[in-house]
Amino acid sequence: xxxLVQKFGGTSLSTIEARQHVIGxxxxxxxxxxxxxxxxxxxxxxxxxxxxxxxxxxxxGNGKSLPAREKDMLLCCGEIISATNLCxxxxxxxxxxxxxxxxxxxxxxxxVFGNAQIVSIDTSAIIEYLNQDQVVIVTGxxxxxxxxxxxxxxxxxxxTSATALGAALRAxxxxxxxxxxxxxxxxxxxxxxxxxxxxxxxxxxxxxxxxGAKVIHPRAVEVAMQANIPVxxxxxxxxDTGTLVTSTEAIKADWGHVADRFVTGxxxxxxVTQIQVGAAEQxxxxxxxxxxxxxxxxxxxxxxxxxxxxxxxxVYDSEAERAIQLLRExxxxxxxxxxxxxxxxxxxxxxxxPGIMAHIVEALTEEDIQILQSADSNTTIWxxxxxxxxxxxxxxxxxxxxxxx
Numbered sequence: 001x002x003x004l005v006q007k008f009g010g011t012s013l014s015t016i017e018a019r020q021h022v023i024g025x026x027x028x029x030x031x032x033x034x035x036x037x038x039x040x041x042x043x044x045x046x047x048x049x050x051x052x053x054x055x056x057x058x059x060x061g062n063g064k065s066l067p068a069r070e071k072d073m074l075l076c077c078g079e080i081i082s083a084t085n086l087c088x089x090x091x092x093x094x095x096x097x098x099x100x101x102x103x104x105x106x107x108x109x110x111x112v113f114g115n116a117q118i119v120s121i122d123t124s125a126i127i128e129y130l131n132q133d134q135v136v137i138v139t140g141x142x143x144x145x146x147x148x149x150x151x152x153x154x155x156x157x158x159x160t161s162a163t164a165l166g167a168a169l170r171a172x173x174x175x176x177x178x179x180x181x182x183x184x185x186x187x188x189x190x191x192x193x194x195x196x197x198x199x200x201x202x203x204x205x206x207x208x209x210x211x212g213a214k215v216i217h218p219r220a221v222e223v224a225m226q227a228n229i230p231v232x233x234x235x236x237x238x239x240d241t242g243t244l245v246t247s248t249e250a251i252k253a254d255w256g257h258v259a260d261r262f263v264t265g266x267x268x269x270x271x272v273t274q275i276q277v278g279a280a281e282q283x284x285x286x287x288x289x290x291x292x293x294x295x296x297x298x299x300x301x302x303x304x305x306x307x308x309x310x311x312x313x314x315v316y317d318s319e320a321e322r323a324i325q326l327l328r329e330x331x332x333x334x335x336x337x338x339x340x341x342x343x344x345x346x347x348x349x350x351x352x353x354p355g356i357m358a359h360i361v362e363a364l365t366e367e368d369i370q371i372l373q374s375a376d377s378n379t380t381i382w383x384x385x386x387x388x389x390x391x392x393x394x395x396x397x398x399x400x401x402x403x404x405x
Contacts (some may be wrong), residue, residue, distance in 0.1 A: 001130065003171040004034035007041075007140065007162035010051060011179045012236035013082050014044035019089055021236050025177065026095065026135065028239075035130040037169065038097075039140040039162040040086060042078025050081045052141075068113035072142075072152045076101070079139035079158070087137055097135040100125065102161060103144025105136075106168075109151045116143060116151035118160070121168040138165065156217025163220040167227030174224060174231045176216055181235035182243035183208070183215050185403040186266045190394050193404040197264065201248040201348050204264045207380045211267035211344035221245065248348055262356065263347035263401040266394050270341040270387050272302070273320035274372060277327060277334050278310040286332075287311050293330050299323050303342060303375055303384060312373060314340065314384065340372060341390035344382050345397055351378040363400035369393050 006029065008022050029036055046053035055078050059066045066074070083099045090097040106122035129136045140158025143151050153160050159176060166174035183205065184194040200208075202225035209218040215233055224231050224245070234242030279286040287306050294301050294315075299322065303314040315323050317338055327334045350356050357374075360381060364371060369392065373384040385393050398404065 001127075002034050003037065003130070003166075003169045004029050005037045005039060005162050005166040005169070005171045005174040006177065007039040007158060007175065008086075008177045008236060009158070009179070010041045010044050010048075010082075012177050013040060013086065014048055016089075018236065019086060022086065022177070023089060023093055023095075025175075025236070026090070027093075030095070030135075034172070035133075036135045037126060037130075037165055037171070038086070038135060038137045039158055039165065040079060040082045040137060041140050041158040042075075043082045043085070050078050052078050069149060072113045073150050075152050076139065076142045076150045079141055083137045083139045090135060090137075095135055096133065097137055098129050099137045099139070100129075101139050101144070101150075102142035103148070103150070105138045105165070107143035107161065107164070109143035109145060109153070111145045111147075111149065111151065113149075113151055115154040116145075118143060118153070118164050119146075121164060123165075123168050126165075126169065156220065159217040159220035160223060163224040163227075163229065163231060166229045166231075167223055171229060174229055176220075176231060176233050177236040178215060178233065179236065180215060181238050181240055182233050183213070183245075183265070185264070186394055186398050187213070187268070190268075190391050191266075191398045191404075194398070195404055197243050199244045199246065200264055202245060203248065203379050204346055204348050205245050207344065207346045207377075208265055208267045211342065211346065211380070211382070212269040213265070213267045216245075262349035262353050263345055263403065265346050265403065266397050266401075267344045267346060268341060268390055268394050269344075270390055271317045272314045272340045272342055272384075273317050273323075273336055273338040274303075274312065274314050274340050274384060275320070275323060275327070275334050275336045276310065276312045277332050279308065289330060290327065290332070293326050294323065297322070297326055299326075303373060303382060305373060305375065314342065314373075337372065339387045340384050341387045341393075342382055342384055343390065343393045343397065344380050345401070346380050348379055350376075350381065357381060359400050360397065363396040364393060367392050367396045369396070 044051040109116035140161040182196045186194040188194045206221045231245040301313045305312040369389045
């Protein structure tokens with residue numbers, strides 16, 4: 001059985017005209033004799049009647065009075081409306097289809113309402129419908145606990161639903177349809193000559209997603225990577241095949257080499273605050289106390305540099321005031337710099353290649369952009385800059401590595 005999973009986001013389902021494009025992709029897949037599982041998000045975005053943020057707006061006037069369990073019940077409505085609406089349109093086109101909630105599709109989660117983790121997937125009910133030549137439409141973003149409670153998977157959860165189902169069903173490929181034609185070398189709103197990528201590795205796109213690229217959720221990529229299920233990021237409104245996300249080994253086998261592409265793309269994240277905590281002489285437990293304080297109060301830390309003289313790290317601006325107060329209460333005298341941005345240079349070919357950091361420093365120095373902090377891994381080099389310099393930093397690095405060619 002050749003199974004294809006197609007996931008359609010909210011903008012792909014927001015109007016009758018958009019859904020006609022969706023149906024076109026479904027028909028194309030059926031003509032290629034795929035068995036189809038369609039994962040849908042809620043229709044549209046904030047302001048559209050059944051979008052997730054619109055549903056949240058129904059109860060926002062009541063403060064935080066709605067418990068997490070009941071909030072998940074509310075949010076599940078958006079995908080159910082979206083799925084049944086698409087089913088109706090498919091039936092009108094003569095395409096037999098059936099709707100399943102995440103729970104009915106066999107997605108079992110833990111009971112962390114609002115950000116549940118998938119525990120297991122029983123695909124037997126889906127397989128039964130596929131054997132009956134039904135197109136199976138599954139509500140994304142949701143699952144069900146062992147005690148039959150509705151849960152949601154957190155932001156980007158429909159992407160995770162799609163890749164998790166693709167892995168469980170051993171699908172040939174997972175198509176993530178959105179309103180952009182694949183993955184680009186940088187945010188096109190910042191870099192006008194950003195180029196579409198034909199192929200990227202799982203690791204590269206994970207790093208791009210974690211560093212601000214919003215085309216696909218990093219958790220969804222991690223699921224696909226673990227199962228080695230290729231993913232395509234495509235535009236709903238085009239027949240182009242978009243960007244293939246697959247293993248580094250598959251890319252090398254296809255190209256014969258990595259085509260000397262050291263850097264794949266530039267990503268960015270704004271709205272972060274740099275915090276520095278200095279250590280007194282012989283104060284060897286500072287690092288433990290600082291990060292334990294952050295962890296105990298559920299403050300996410302990033303961009304961490306640790307050395308004998310102290311620690312430097314970043315938090316989101318929204319958490320900065322609380323983090324600084326907690327450090328003071330713990331007896332520290334932190335210094336901080338708000339209004340920062342993290343810019344990431346990402347590429348599977350970076351590791352072991354001399355001169356990459358020199359190019360980064362040269363590109364930013366030429367634009368009089370100060371590097372406040374840096375860090376690196378096998379596939380990513382990060383620099384922290386002032387938010388005022390973020391856009392020019394992204395453009396300068398894109399030019400320096402000739403990603404527009």
